[in-house]
Amino acid sequence: MSADDVxxxxxxxxxxxxxxxxxxxxxxxxxxxxxxxxLIEADLRGVESHGxxxxxxxxxxxxxxxxxxxxxxxxxxxAGSSALLDGGQGLGQISGMAAVDLxxxxxxxxxxxxxxxxxxxxxxxxxxxxxxxxxxGCITLAAQNGPPFVPPFGSVTGIFSTNPMSYAVPAGEEPMxxxxxxxxxxxxxxxxxxxxxxxxxxxxxWANDDRGRPTTDPTKASVRHLQWFGGYxxxxxxxxxxxxxxxxxxASFGLxxxxxxxxxxxxxxxxxxxFVALDPSHYGPMDGFRADVDxxxxxxxxxxxxxxxxxxxxPGELEHRRxxxxxxxxxxxxxxxxxxxxxxxxxxxxGPFPG
Amino acid sequence: MSADDVxxxxxxxxxxxxxxxxxxxxxxxxxxxxxxxxLIEADLRGVESHGxxxxxxxxxxxxxxxxxxxxxxxxxxxAGSSALLDGGQGLGQISGMAAVDLxxxxxxxxxxxxxxxxxxxxxxxxxxxxxxxxxxGCITLAAQNGPPFVPPFGSVTGIFSTNPMSYAVPAGEEPMxxxxxxxxxxxxxxxxxxxxxxxxxxxxxWANDDRGRPTTDPTKASVRHLQWFGGYxxxxxxxxxxxxxxxxxxASFGLxxxxxxxxxxxxxxxxxxxFVALDPSHYGPMDGFRADVDxxxxxxxxxxxxxxxxxxxxPGELEHRRxxxxxxxxxxxxxxxxxxxxxxxxxxxxGPFPG
Numbered sequence: 001m002s003a004d005d006v007x008x009x010x011x012x013x014x015x016x017x018x019x020x021x022x023x024x025x026x027x028x029x030x031x032x033x034x035x036x037x038x039l040i041e042a043d044l045r046g047v048e049s050h051g052x053x054x055x056x057x058x059x060x061x062x063x064x065x066x067x068x069x070x071x072x073x074x075x076x077x078x079a080g081s082s083a084l085l086d087g088g089q090g091l092g093q094i095s096g097m098a099a100v101d102l103x104x105x106x107x108x109x110x111x112x113x114x115x116x117x118x119x120x121x122x123x124x125x126x127x128x129x130x131x132x133x134x135x136x137g138c139i140t141l142a143a144q145n146g147p148p149f150v151p152p153f154g155s156v157t158g159i160f161s162t163n164p165m166s167y168a169v170p171a172g173e174e175p176m177x178x179x180x181x182x183x184x185x186x187x188x189x190x191x192x193x194x195x196x197x198x199x200x201x202x203x204x205x206w207a208n209d210d211r212g213r214p215t216t217d218p219t220k221a222s223v224r225h226l227q228w229f230g231g232y233x234x235x236x237x238x239x240x241x242x243x244x245x246x247x248x249x250x251a252s253f254g255l256x257x258x259x260x261x262x263x264x265x266x267x268x269x270x271x272x273x274x275f276v277a278l279d280p281s282h283y284g285p286m287d288g289f290r291a292d293v294d295x296x297x298x299x300x301x302x303x304x305x306x307x308x309x310x311x312x313x314x315p316g317e318l319e320h321r322r323x324x325x326x327x328x329x330x331x332x333x334x335x336x337x338x339x340x341x342x343x344x345x346x347x348x349x350x351g352p353f354p355g
Numbered sequence: 356m357s358a359d360d361v362x363x364x365x366x367x368x369x370x371x372x373x374x375x376x377x378x379x380x381x382x383x384x385x386x387x388x389x390x391x392x393x394l395i396e397a398d399l400r401g402v403e404s405h406g407x408x409x410x411x412x413x414x415x416x417x418x419x420x421x422x423x424x425x426x427x428x429x430x431x432x433x434a435g436s437s438a439l440l441d442g443g444q445g446l447g448q449i450s451g452m453a454a455v456d457l458x459x460x461x462x463x464x465x466x467x468x469x470x471x472x473x474x475x476x477x478x479x480x481x482x483x484x485x486x487x488x489x490x491x492g493c494i495t496l497a498a499q500n501g502p503p504f505v506p507p508f509g510s511v512t513g514i515f516s517t518n519p520m521s522y523a524v525p526a527g528e529e530p531m532x533x534x535x536x537x538x539x540x541x542x543x544x545x546x547x548x549x550x551x552x553x554x555x556x557x558x559x560x561w562a563n564d565d566r567g568r569p570t571t572d573p574t575k576a577s578v579r580h581l582q583w584f585g586g587y588x589x590x591x592x593x594x595x596x597x598x599x600x601x602x603x604x605x606a607s608f609g610l611x612x613x614x615x616x617x618x619x620x621x622x623x624x625x626x627x628x629x630f631v632a633l634d635p636s637h638y639g640p641m642d643g644f645r646a647d648v649d650x651x652x653x654x655x656x657x658x659x660x661x662x663x664x665x666x667x668x669x670p671g672e673l674e675h676r677r678x679x680x681x682x683x684x685x686x687x688x689x690x691x692x693x694x695x696x697x698x699x700x701x702x703x704x705x706g707p708f709p710g
Contacts, residue, residue, distance in 0.1 A: 082466020
């Protein structure tokens with residue numbers, strides 16, 4: 001991509017503009033700031049699929065009445081180390097933040113806490129929540145389900161979403177460890193991009209054709225036939241995600257639509273999710289835990305790279321470095337995305353794209 | 356394998372003999388029964404790698420003084436929904452059973468419980484514990500670390516074990532869901548077996564050669580260079596297992612030996628592990644949860660198989676069916692294994708192999 005195709009924007013400017021757009025769409029100012037902040041954090045880390053690119057989707061759903069602009073989170077149950085919240089069919093970031101904070105509070109009191117949410121919507125990047133938990137000193141895990149389009153291992157019937165999961169682990173002097181991933185081998189847009197670019201081949205295991213036959217031909221690979229990472233083992237993890245995020249919470253799951261809303265099945269807007277936080281200080285001194293995580297990270301970094309590998313990495317390391325750099329340099333946005341935001345912004349009364 | 360190479364033994368006979376062997380090696384009768392029972396359960400499910408085949412290893416370590424025959428489990432910390440146990444360098448099954456039962460008790464009281472164990476040893480199959488938790492009505496997860504020999508993704512330095520994890524989820528009329536897996540693509544003995552048989556090829560991603568280069572040639576693949584299931588995503592899960600089972604518990608982890616015992620590093624006998632139990636009845640009616648798991652399982656079973664697939668499966672299904680069959684037919688044991696057990700049994704004063 002040439003420099004002409006990219007606009008570089010300071011994170012704060014982008015956050016402010018996206019927040020104003022959301023406010024223009026009826027989202028209260030404090031909630032708009034939270035949602036915008038979560039998207040910009042993803043862009044800072046280079047996770048563009050979960051950055052401001054999502055504004056178009058959110059705007060569309062807010063305008064269509066499929067998402068409530070004012071998110072009201074209600075407590076369905078709360079006892080001991082567990083709780084169940086209802087996300088009020090509002091913005092996922094609002095109930096998600098409430099849920100992870102409650103899980104952390106429970107972990108501090110009881111050692112471990114598990115907070116489930118139903119009737120919410122798209123959360124953005126799960127890492128945003130698990131990092132928030134790790135910032136507060138807890139090992140934090142997240143699992144989220146979604147609309148049915150990915151088949152079980154060995155099937156051609158869509159029953160699951162890409163069922164993402166994430167964890168973050170606090171460290172000492174090293175940056176925290178962060179894994180944030182779909183349980184499919186890749187997201188559908190990786191396949192679409194390969195098709196659009198005319199790539200001759202995609203790696204084995206990304207997606208099957210529409211009869212469920214393995215293929216490395218991008219023109220035959222179907223985004224309705226994404227495959228699980230690591231075959232049946234990844235399928236096993238995805239099934240656990242579906243149960244924790246969908247079944248346990250009483251949310252929609254698999255082929256079952258259980259939450260209010262016009263859009264169901266493949267178009268399902270609602271999501272269920274679960275956050276688990278674990279406070280290491282209930283098992284031993286926190287300083288010792290942090291030092292041991294540092295030690296493990298350093299032993300990994302000091303290990304001998306395989307032939308052709310430059311550096312042995314830990315999860316979240318590349319994203320952490322990218323964030324540091326983009327906080328200084330700004331966030332590069334493709335011109336098409338800038339145009340899209342400009343259009344949404346003008347329509348929402350937030351004015352033209354800044355700069 | 357011809358019928359001559361196989362002896363079929365009723366489960367109860369095999370359990371009794373293995374228990375007598377363990378008693379002969381100084382293990383108290385009640386503990387011997389538990390350990391033998393866990394091994395026979397693995398054989399019933401067809402998980403031979405974690406069945407009575409392990410008796411030789413256990414006998415060796417008991418005789419060598421690396422494992423204490425009488426396992427004394429002590430409570431290091433116990434508060435709220437968390438606890439830390441010390442496995443007294445004894446048999447893993449004893450502290451593991453105590454830990455999973457405590458996690459379930461905490462889940463019943465608080466909604467979720469997480470019990471960590473350090474200074475224990477080989478647990479056998481993790482599924483034995485998670486199924487016990489699911490039998491008691493809890494979604495149960497287990498993670499275990501071990502001696503360092505598997506490199507981080509992109510490295511040739513052994514820092515991790517095969518870092519297994521397991522979960523079990525209670526259902527209603529359907530059998531519970533059970534996943535029990537190494538986070539490496541396969542266990543080392545799958546590679547060794549391919550070498551022994553002279554297989555022309557192994558699947559890509561099982562193991563690298565001794566310079567960390569990918570290979571499908573079994574003669575070049577190294578059991579010191581096993582690869583993670585699903586590449587860097589599986590590595591991310593394995594790292595979480597190391598942190599939950601090793602770092603959080605204060606056990607040995609990575610290259611750090613922290614527990615007593617002569618055998619360290621690659622020969623490390625001690626293990627750390629974590630069990631997490633989650634009681635669905637704290638989030639909604641238990642009957643509803645069970646019915647929803649059944650519904651999900653049935654939708655998976657009713658889904659259309661991909662070309663060449665006979666039946667779409669859920670985790671644990673094949674093992675469950677095998678168990679039902681072997682409870683009736685008995686457990687088939689290779690003659691070499693029968694001979695080995697006979698030798699160990701005679702030496703331990705338990706007499707010859709029965710039958």
